[in-house]
Amino acid sequence: MADKEQAEYFKELSDAVLDMDEERTVTAAQDALDNSIDPYEAIQNGLSDGMARAGQLFEDEEYFIPELLMCSDAMYAGLDVLKPHLKATGESRGTVVIGVIEGDTHDIGKNMVRIMFETGGFHVIDLGRDVPPQRFVDTARESKADIIALSTLMTTTMDGMGTVVKLLNESDLRAGVKVMVGGGPISPGFAKRIGADGYAVNAAEAVKVARELVARDAVGAA
């Protein structure tokens, strides 16, 4: 099959997600399958690409949360069509444990990051707010998580973020679990200081960073 043809299927999937068109995404996904397009590639280069473009528009303040949710609904609808045809596993990019430690009066930041993770193909466990540091570590152990994400918009939780890293260092999990932090008062310098593995300036960036962290880990393990 010619490359150009494949690229057209991917583009249609990507565009349908970006245009928030659930029906069109389902049709495009079915169409791709009918024409022997590899479902994994259709997810990666089609659906995920559309979601990444939506994330960019969100960053550019052209898309907002409702638009992002509709894109993600379209993406999931397409995923439902393609997933049963995946040969191996690999539909999930990894598991993320997310939550706000304590003292934060806003959780919209965390919720936004959660949506972005979910739409970015991660399995997300949301611990909500007022979560003791130890629970992040316990949940990461139980769920075999790849990432712990600590997000805040306005906070007094910065010490707690350091505590999570410390607890993780003291556990036997550190090698397999990456910690990422982000939000209003958090700086890259702070992230480094407390020993976090990643820092993201906003929700869209968080997913990019998470993908890099998981990919880097996979390379390291190979």
Place this chain on the structure above:
Amino acid sequence: MTSLERILAVCAGKIPDRVPFLLASREFSSRQAGMSLLDCYTQPERYIDSQVRLVDEFGLDGVYDIWCTPAVDELLGATLEFSSSDSASIPNGSVSCLDDVKRLPKVDPRREGRAPYLLDVVRRLKKAVGDSVAVIAWASSPFRTASMLRGVTDFYRDLKRDPAFAHALLNAVHGPCTAYGKALVEAGADIVCSSNPGANMQCISRPYYEEFSHPYTREMFGAIRQQGAKAVMFHTCGKWDDRLDLVVKENIDIVHCDRVDIAGFKAKYSGSAVLMGNLRAVEVLLQGTEESVGRAARECLAQGKEGGRYILSADCSVPRDTPAGNVRAMGAAVRDSGRYDRGDGEK
């Protein structure tokens, strides 16, 4: 000039003796008093004392009720989750279809649920501080309450998928939200304050704000004004730059701004609203030193003071672990650099 007179002067476009000074201080005051946020809901007298103490100790011009407690949402069927260190939250929606909207109970905030407790705190706060100090009390806006009852993400989806349903829900909660705001005034609140971080520029587009938030808040705040509120305040939590022109048309007297350029805001909107803000709550007030807080406060005053229509404050609520010395430094700055000399008053 009393504290309340000072605030009302800037609302009326007059020049007071000095720039008023307010801080959304629920977390800070309860921490100062050694209380957890949960204690606020069982020990009213301690919470009231904690607020009164701030006025005496830090020279604030007003006290706050147990703000951001979604009493109306609870009356309408939401289940609140309380935490020792964070605002009460509503983890799950309770409205999923038009029938649920039609079944929403008729509520009387003066008699039911947690609302009477909150109203009593307002009543007692007013009694404690008297006529001279402003009592500021929080009321949820229809958009906020609707998204809580529906579940935040589902409500965002509704805006796109089923705008008629979103409007039906907004119309249904508009009455109870307004009734609670009016009851706050009845209980003695001088200023009714509202906030809605979920409708900022990071969440919804301007056209959606204009359709789903703006008309409902404008009507609600108008009714609260009619009820006799001395002023209505709105906290623009997060980024609101592209919709401030709409906010100032919502029957609002004071915009408590997050991150805006003070001089820029004043140049554009001083004719419509008083600017309150916006020393950085986390980076400066919480994490800074007394010196850096004093410097930042003077910078705010340098930009905001001229011509009145300005209240010194932080850009959001004061973090609970903020050093008392930093808040004192802010108060000191407003007392020495916030003064209006005789003669630079009315033209």
